[in-house]
Amino acid sequence: MNRLALDRRSQVVAALVEGTSINATCRMTGVSKHTVLNLLRDIGCACAAYHNANVRNLRVRRVQADEIWSFVYGKDKNLTLEQVQSGLGSVWTWKAIDADTKLVISYTIGDRGADTAKAFMQDVASRISNRIQLTTDGHRVYADAVEDAFGADIDYAMLVKIYGASNENPESRYSPATCIGCRTGVLSGSPDPDYISTSFVERSNLSMRMGMRRFTRLTNGFSKKVENHGHMVALYFMHFNFYRIHKTLRVTPAMEAGLTDHVWSIEELIEKL
Numbered sequence: 001m002n003r004l005a006l007d008r009r010s011q012v013v014a015a016l017v018e019g020t021s022i023n024a025t026c027r028m029t030g031v032s033k034h035t036v037l038n039l040l041r042d043i044g045c046a047c048a049a050y051h052n053a054n055v056r057n058l059r060v061r062r063v064q065a066d067e068i069w070s071f072v073y074g075k076d077k078n079l080t081l082e083q084v085q086s087g088l089g090s091v092w093t094w095k096a097i098d099a100d101t102k103l104v105i106s107y108t109i110g111d112r113g114a115d116t117a118k119a120f121m122q123d124v125a126s127r128i129s130n131r132i133q134l135t136t137d138g139h140r141v142y143a144d145a146v147e148d149a150f151g152a153d154i155d156y157a158m159l160v161k162i163y164g165a166s167n168e169n170p171e172s173r174y175s176p177a178t179c180i181g182c183r184t185g186v187l188s189g190s191p192d193p194d195y196i197s198t199s200f201v202e203r204s205n206l207s208m209r210m211g212m213r214r215f216t217r218l219t220n221g222f223s224k225k226v227e228n229h230g231h232m233v234a235l236y237f238m239h240f241n242f243y244r245i246h247k248t249l250r251v252t253p254a255m256e257a258g259l260t261d262h263v264w265s266i267e268e269l270i271e272k273l
Contacts, residue, residue, distance in 0.1 A: 021213040044231025047238035062099040064201035101256035117141040121149035155189030
């Protein structure tokens with residue numbers, strides 16, 4: 001079977017992790033769409049397997065969790081009931097990060113329901129070896145999911161943001177509503193009030209929208225298949241943890257967390273996986 005040379009594969013992966021769409025990547029590198037999608041599938045599966053096996057036994061103090069929306073094939077309002085039931089339409093990416101090292105500890109793709117929340121929190125708990133302080137938004141399914149995963153061995157608080165009325169002015173149609181306040185609720189343990197925050201994970205969500213064309217709003221770069229969406233998410237988080245230097249830390253999150261001693265290159269990423 002023919003296979004792309006390492007330098008060509010590196011060009012394709014580098015384009016994908018910088019937010020370039022599949023078609024644009026094909027035009028830039030001269031690689032066929034079928035080959036790009038096959039490479040994305042292979043490296044996405046390898047990234048997910050590496051993360052699952054190696055991002056474990058973490059000692060962290062403060063964790064922030066959130067979920068970010070995207071869609072596959074089409075928005076819910078434009079799909080039939082059969083298409084929605086098959087997994088198309090709205091897709092949520094659940095993510096937990098270490099507020100100190102910025103390491104993405106765990107991620108899960110699914111709907112926004114209680115079953116996905118429980119699976120996500122079980123995975124977070126399995127990767128951490130000590131008691132943590134956790135902050136989430138006010139999504140109600142978190143409460144039972146956190147209790148099932150951690151029991152009473154956690155300091156857990158919700159941060160609920162209060163937004164003002166939406167502005168119907170056409171000039172601000174795509175601007176978010178103004179946040180006019182926050183309220184917190186302690187659900188377990190004794191979390192430190194100074195560190196009840198979701199700022200880091202929300203800023204990470206912005207990086208995702210800028211770094212993956214599939215998450216960019218008001219474009220036609222959305223995923224056409226759930227599998228491709230998952231492969232790109234796995235590649236993005238692997239790149240974020242091991243390759244991308246965080247400007248504040250001056251090292252990668254994986255280096256700060258002690259999972260590696262150097263910055264990975266794209267070639268190393270491909271060769272290792």
